[in-house]
Amino acid sequence: MAKNIDNEFMQNQDNVILKPLEEVMHKSILPYAEYVIMERALPRVEDGLKPVQRRILYTMYELGLTPDKPHRKSARIVGDTLGKYHPHGDASVYEAMVRMAQDFNMRALLIDGHGNFGSIDGDTAAAMRYTEARLTPLAMEMLRDIDKDTVKFSLNFDDTLKEPDMLPGRFPNLLVNGASGIAVGMATNIPTHNLGEAIDAVIAQMENPDISLDELLKIMPGPDFPTGGIIIGQDEIRKAYETGHGKFYLRAKVEIENAPGGKKLLVIKELPYQVNKAALLEKILRLSEEKKGVLSGIADIRDESDRQGIRAVIELKKDADAEKVLNYLYKYSDLQVTFGVNMVVIADGKPQQLGLKAIIDYYIRHQKDVVTRRTRFELDRAKARQHILEGLMVAIQHIDEVIAIIRSSDTPSKAKQRLMDRFNFTDEQAQAILDMRLQKLTGLEISSLKKEYEELIRQIKKLKSILSSEKELIKVIKQELLEIKEKYADPRRTVIIEDVKEAEIRAEDLVYVEDAVITLSHNKYIKRVPAKSYSRSSRDVESVETGDGDYIEFVVESATDHKVLIFTDAGNCYTLACSDIPEGKWRDRGVPLHTLVSSIEDGEKPVAVLSLREFTEDCYIQFYTAMGMIKRTPLIEYDAKKTKIQACGLSDSDRVVAAELTRGDRDVMIITRQGMSIRFHGDEVPVVGRTAKGVKAIRLREDDEVIFGCEVDDEGEMVVVTDRGFVKRTLLADYQPQGRGGVGFRTIRFARSKSNGSHLVAAFYVKDPYEIILQQKDGTVSRVSTESIAITERDGAGELAVLVLMDNEVCAAYRNYKG
Structure with a gap:
């Protein structure tokens, strides 16, 4: 086949016209593109x-x-x-x-x-x-x-x-009816708007050309589509109006109704603009067949639309969660679409992308031109009529002489000329007199001519004032626009959600918002426990299948629309979506953290778990390191798309021991392994960048390190645990504040014989009573209620809580989350 084509080409070479590409572009393609842009799309x-x-x-x-x-x-x-x-x-x-x-x-x-x-x-x-x-x-x-x-x-x-x-x-049709089209190398997509709002916006800008975009948005808050629906994204609307380019979410209006048998109905009453209803329902049906999860709760889909309006019904099974199904449909079907605004129009003879103010400005200029040209036309016509009436009125005053001249003339042309010579009439006036019917000679007709002449004088004066005064011109345009608004404007159909935060989360994250509790064990097993299940469980750590020497170290309240930040001792921050953490029961072990965060190292130890819905600017993350450093960084710096980011700069051999969310307006308490403590006010900690190392919080002695750090109030107690099973509870009021960076005060007095221990294993800030679990090296586990520990002075020796024999020692102490 190819050989035949080649032969045919060789035989017809004389008919082939060879031209450079730039010549073809200039003479053929560019004129075509210009025609499509200017004359079609x-x-x-x-x-x-x-x-x-x-x-x-x-x-x-x-x-x-x-x-x-x-x-x-x-x-x-x-x-x-x-x-x-x-x-x-x-x-x-x-x-x-x-x-x-x-x-x-x-x-x-x-x-x-x-x-x-x-x-x-x-x-x-x-x-x-x-x-x-x-x-x-x-x-x-x-x-x-x-x-x-x-x-x-x-x-x-x-x-x-x-x-x-x-x-x-x-009326401003470009805004009211919008436009869409694809040209060569460019396209346009302008949304529709409410007629009354568009007219009000034009009038406002006409009266105040320097009106701000925000003021216009109060008058015309956004698009208004013929099919109604809900717009999500006020900020994006403003961006589109400002630049001529932007996008926003457009959502169907769906109501949840009760049905017999305890079932729920999702009733679609308004659709996003230009969404095909039949295709939408067909796609939802297909999704319900493909999705085995949430969408399997759809029992039936039917279209009950009639002349009264749209009513498409999605019937759910009895146990289906209507809100959750609706959220999934917003994400996976055309119940929610993205409307891309691209306001490209022909202005000044060329295609331009214009913002709202520029479009209105061009329309106002057009209306001024239209009304000015109309006024000139009407003024010329009124002056011509005035000229004729002046001739007729002169003729009526001398009617006998006029009739005599006409009767004595041989032809109409001679009669016209004689009238012009006798009364100094123009050609138009003389012709009008010749064309005048005899009924104009009655008294009533003569009176009406005088009234018409007086009316013409007033009209001419008014038309001249419009032409000579910009203010009068604007007044005329405004009046005519308001008349159109009064006749044809109707109420807004599309609802605009101004507080879009919640709606955007539902649209973007695709998760049904459910309260939950995140647990992370010492050996890095993580799970998400639904709040309802958590509240019904015993929450005793012994009921959790943790395994060899493992225990739950962090329990954090969360929700499925939250982000979970895990900070480690290596100064890293790992971000997970709460909804991505596998769900389990309280007694379940959970899944290894590295299955969700592959970049976490085996030796890294989580030191804090935070759950956040939004990253506010007035909050900070505060870090405490083993070498006595403290660092505070704005929370917003941890709102990263990457799973792993550096959270805190560290010196060699230093590590993070604790991290927490703070506003920086409370006291800071730090306790060391050798039993020293320091308390100072949070305003002494400067705010630094994410990768900074921070400042000195406490001056450590040789072989000492920080084991505890957190913010405290004026109330509560500090509980410390030693390696020999001694515990001590002291009122927080006994810890006097001092300046940051000092040596601090003793929080426990170790005996020279080390009978009460040689170092601290853990410290707890207690405001409400709870149990502490003490775990020994040989696996022995003991429980101590914070209420059972006597309150003693700050530098006391503590009291024996558990018996530790021979070379055994308490290796870990953690909170029991029961109750």
């Missing part, structure tokens, strides 16, 4: 219409298809449009015409269709030979005064007729 900023739409409306106007006239066959309209102004395919013209008659596409209909013009289910319109159409009252506002020289006209494609370059557009 993009609307003009003044009237918001593409050429085909403008030509259809003007053709219907010429055919006299006004709202008070009968409908006319669509085929006739399409044929006239093709023959006179738009030499393209009839399908493209009819499609454009149909769209202007569809109430689910146009916010303000421009064509009144009679017959089948399609549906929101994607049904196409009937053939043009079956349907009929005429202009709507609002379309007449687009064409109003077009016969008064208000817009420029140009020759049509064959130079036999003239067509308008744009329509007068007495």
Whole structure:
């Protein structure tokens, strides 16, 4: 086959025209691109219409298809449009015409269709030979005064007729009905808006050209779609209005209704703009068949829509969670879509991307031009009529002489000339006298001529004032816009959610928000326990299947829309979505942390677990290190997309021993392994960057290190545990504040014989009573209630809590979360 083509090419080489690519681009492709951009795909900023739409409306106007006239066959309209102004395919013209008659596409209909013009289910319109159409009252506002020289006209494609370059557009159609189109190298997508709001915004900017965008947003808060729905993303709307480019979420209006048998119904009453209802329901059905999880709770899908409006019903099974199913449908189906705003229009003869203020400014300039040209036209016509009336009134005053001159003349031309010579009439005045009917000589007609003349004088004065005063011109435009608003404006259909935080989380994270508790064991096993299950469980650590010497070290309240931050002693921060942590019961062991965070090292030890829904600017993360350093960094710096980031800078051989969320307005308590302690106010800790090492919190003695650090209040006690099983409880009030960076005070007195221990194993800040579990090297586990420990002075020796024999020692102490 290829060989035959090559042979044919060789035989017809003489017919092949060789041209450089840059010449072909310049002479063929660029003119085509320019034509598509200027004459097909993009609307003009003044009237918001593409050429085909403008030509259809003007053709219907010429055919006299006004709202008070009968409908006319669509085929006739399409044929006239093709023959006179738009030499393209009839399908493209009819499609454009149909769209202007569809109430689910146009916010303000421009064509009144009679017959089948399609549906929101994607049904196409009937053939043009079956349907009929005429202009709507609002379309007449687009064409109003077009016969008064208000817009420029140009020759049509064959130079036999003239067509308008744009329509007068007495309301801001570009904003009201929006536009969408794909040209060569560019596209446009302008949302629809509420007619009343758009007019109010135009008037506001016309009266105050320096009005801010935020002030305009109070008047016109955002798009208003013909199908209603809910817009999520006020900030994105502002960005789109400011730059001409942006996007926001558009969500269906869905109500949850109760059904017999304890079932729930998801009832869709409004759809996102340009979403096909039938295709949407078909996709939801397909998803319910494919998804074995949440969407398996869908029992039935049916369309109950009628002439009263949309009503699509998704029936759920008895045990299905309606909110959770709805959230999944928002994510996976077209119940929620992204609307991309790209406001590209033809302005000043070229395509431009414009913001809201610029679009309104162009429209105001257009209206000023339209009203000015109309006023000049009406002024010229009024002056011409005034001129005629002045001649008629002179003639009536000398009617006998005028009649005599006419009767004695041989021809009308001689009579005209004699009248001009006798009364100094112009040619137009003399001709009007000759054309005057005899009934004008009655007393009533003479009186009416005088009234008409007086009215003309007032009208001319008014028209001149409009032309000479910008203020009067704006007043006229404002009055006419308000009249259109009063006649045709309707209430807003689309709801805009201003406080979008909750809605955005539901849309983006795809998780049904459920309270939970995150647990992390000493050996790095993690799980998510639903709050309901957690509240019903015993929560005794002995009921947890932790394994060899393992125990639950962290229990953190959370929710499935939270982020979980895990800080380790190596100064790293690992971020997980709460919903990604496998769910389990309190007694379950959980899953190894490294299965969720592969980058965590075997030797890294978690020192803190935080659960956050949002990263506020007034909160900080505070770190305590073994070598006595303290560091405070804004929380916002840990809102990272990466799973692993550096959380804290460390010196060689140093490690993080604790981290916590703080506002920096409380006292800090630090306790060391050798039994020293220091308390100072949080405002002594400077705020530094994420990778900084921090400042000195306590000056350590040789072979000492920090084992505990946290913020404290004025109330509560400190409990410390030694390696020989001694415990001591001291009121926090006994720890006197001092300056940061000092040696501190003793928090326990070790005997020289080391009978009460040689070092501290753990320390606890206690405000409410709870149990402490003491674990010895040989596996012996003992329980001590904080209430059972006597309160003693700060530097006391403590009391024996558990018996430790021979070389055995307490190796760990942790809280029991029971109760």
